[in-house]
Amino acid sequence: MTGAGVVLTINLVVAGLLGGSFAMVAVYDRKQVAARWLGFTYGLAFVYLLIEFAISVFGVNPVVATVSFATFLGAMVLFNVGMARKYEVPVPWWLMGSLFVASVVSCYLIQDMPRQSFTRMMYYQAPYFMMQAIGAWIVLSARRRGKLELILMGLLAASSLQFLTKPFLSQALGGTGVTAQQYLQTNYAMVSQSMGTVFALAIALLFLVILARDILAGVTVASETDSLSGLLNRGGFERHARAALREANRGNTPLALVISDLDHFKSINDNYGHASGDRVIKAFAGFLRDASSNHHVAGRIGGEEFAIIMPGANLVSARLFAEGARSAFSGLPVEGLPEGLRFTASFGVAELAAGEDVSELLLRADRALYEAKKGGRDCVRISLASENGKRSPSTRRR
16 A cells, blocks of 8 residues: 555544544534534545545546535535534535535536646635634634634634645646656645545644533533523632732732622521522522622622622722612512512622722621611621721621
């Protein structure tokens, strides 16, 4: 077997393994729709390589050559659909469909041209270039792009350009062979197949890393989310709060913490049942989520106790937020409970002091909340930092 034949065999094995890998990811996490499409992509690439093997042994006619071309181009279409699904970009169906049909027709029409013709090679490779470039454009259009996406976009762009280099490589390396059977014996076949292997493997492995990153991120989110309220649980809240404190200290910007507690919650469970208590918790959590800004961090840190980290907010603005939330929630009905029944919450507010950590900030805000409870509930108390470093809740009322 020639060197190019060995590389083609390796490509066949790699395509099968990658197709199986993406299929396993799709089965493991059904939310990873892109993995399903990439499983089909490499499955179709496997079929294409089988056809190429058959052509190298039995020869080719215009129909078989066109089918081979269409199979590989179709795999690229599936890849681009997977990218679009992954990055929530509209699938360019009309663009890819028009390109696919025009390219397949063009491929059939050039079959009578000499295999060594530069023009024939350019007509053959240009659709691959354009289809791969569409994939790079899809990643570029993604609303959220990290470092891995930038690398992926660069790989796709480089991969698209390598198709345009192949006509020149063919001329430089002595051509593609006069017949299809001679193709695997040429230097060009060795270089071309090797280039394809490198790019296909690099792109696939990088995308598997991206999928693994997102799966792990999803697992982390699930482990940090309170199932009842949909907010962060205490562990998740404290982790995000620590990150927010680091950013505040690094940028020398203010940061405030608001803690709230539903008033008379035990009586809700006693009088209306635990299911009704759960409804109140869900309602209050939804209210806090809607009232908070995108950069705020909200969590359920206890049974009926909630907290919000407010980066960029000082004590005054955090207290105004708490007062507004207290007033608005007291007027909201809770679905599934008697009409006219209203609930209230008490609030404690503290601003981050120099050298303070999350636990100390939480303790001060919690003391302020205790004062609000002791002061009659349905009110807001703030914690002031004294000159000697000790903190004491103020006696200010709403």
